[in-house]
Amino acid sequence: MIYNTINFNAAPFSYSLEFADRITLVRGDSATGKTYLYQMLEDLKLLEEYQAIKLFNYKTEEFHDNLKKCRDKFIVIDNADLLLDNEDRSFINFDSSNQYMLFARNCDGLNLSSGSFMLLHENDYKVSLERELVTV
Amino acid sequence: MIYLYTNKQDSGKWILQNDWYFNLYTSNEGFTEEDEKLIWQIDHAKLNRDKHIETKYGLGTIRNLSSGCKTILNVMKNPGKVVNADECGQNVLDILFSMKGISLYMTRPERIHIKEDVEICFNDVDIVVGSKGYEHWWSREYERRNMDDL
Numbered sequence: 001m002i003y004n005t006i007n008f009n010a011a012p013f014s015y016s017l018e019f020a021d022r023i024t025l026v027r028g029d030s031a032t033g034k035t036y037l038y039q040m041l042e043d044l045k046l047l048e049e050y051q052a053i054k055l056f057n058y059k060t061e062e063f064h065d066n067l068k069k070c071r072d073k074f075i076v077i078d079n080a081d082l083l084l085d086n087e088d089r090s091f092i093n094f095d096s097s098n099q100y101m102l103f104a105r106n107c108d109g110l111n112l113s114s115g116s117f118m119l120l121h122e123n124d125y126k127v128s129l130e131r132e133l134v135t136v
Numbered sequence: 137m138i139y140l141y142t143n144k145q146d147s148g149k150w151i152l153q154n155d156w157y158f159n160l161y162t163s164n165e166g167f168t169e170e171d172e173k174l175i176w177q178i179d180h181a182k183l184n185r186d187k188h189i190e191t192k193y194g195l196g197t198i199r200n201l202s203s204g205c206k207t208i209l210n211v212m213k214n215p216g217k218v219v220n221a222d223e224c225g226q227n228v229l230d231i232l233f234s235m236k237g238i239s240l241y242m243t244r245p246e247r248i249h250i251k252e253d254v255e256i257c258f259n260d261v262d263i264v265v266g267s268k269g270y271e272h273w274w275s276r277e278y279e280r281r282n283m284d285d286l
Contacts, residue, residue, distance in 0.1 A: 029225035030204020031179040036193050058153055079203070081222045082153060106222065106244055 020115030080104030158206035
């Protein structure tokens with residue numbers, strides 16, 4: 001794991017994200033703050049502690065090639081349902097050097113555990129990842 | 137009738153990237169009271185006259201709406217286009233499946249509350265009714281994909 005936890009404050013919100021698997025799939029309803037979190041991580045990655053964060057979204061150029069060049073990174077992919085093809089999913093499965101947080105609903109072709117499925121939960125401005133109840 | 141397509145087509149009549157399409161095109165259109173209500177329902181965002189929004193995340197523009205909200209607005213503002221619904225959560229899909237005469241692209245089933253009298257046409261071929269018809273169609277589709285090793 002690159003990061004077991006990511007903690008930061010972004011007033012009025014306080015984020016405490018704990019990861020249980022090398023691949024985390026963040027799903028749930030629309031408008032729960034996934035893209036907002038992605039935008040916060042764009043700032044957070046400028047800190048030395050979080051330099052391993054690597055971000056991809058639908059605006060990323062040459063996504064597939066750049067994904068495969070990553071080593072020892074905490075890779076966050078917004079719009080992952082649009083971006084990931086079968087080859088990318090296979091790469092993620094066999095890639096042990098990187099950790100992934102995917103904002104995606106489609107888990108087809110990914111090797112996941114029950115700890116992979118998470119929902120972004122906000123209560124009283126405290127944001128965390130909660131396990132999604134799924135059958136694996 | 138709701139028209140569902142499960143195989144991707146690169147066509148000008150299709151909206152595959154909802155954020156991109158909304159930011160460049162749909163956001164420039166006028167928004168009605170009905171749109172404002174939907175924006176509030178999904179994003180809890182208050183839309184101002186100048187297309188700024190107020191949410192719990194702060195002030196922004198209409199381009200800061202969620203992807204799900206942008207998807208539903210793309211559907212409403214672009215009748216006749218097939219809109220990608222793969223990024224939508226259940227809260228948005230429930231609303232989409234209560235509409236009529238819309239066309240969506242979906243690559244996999246999602247849990248959706250579908251009324252029993254809703255007619256769904258898959259790929260311009262199969263017409264099913266209600267949630268049972270929807271689930272039955274996807275079960276058969278997954279059997280077909282397994283047989284074809286997809």
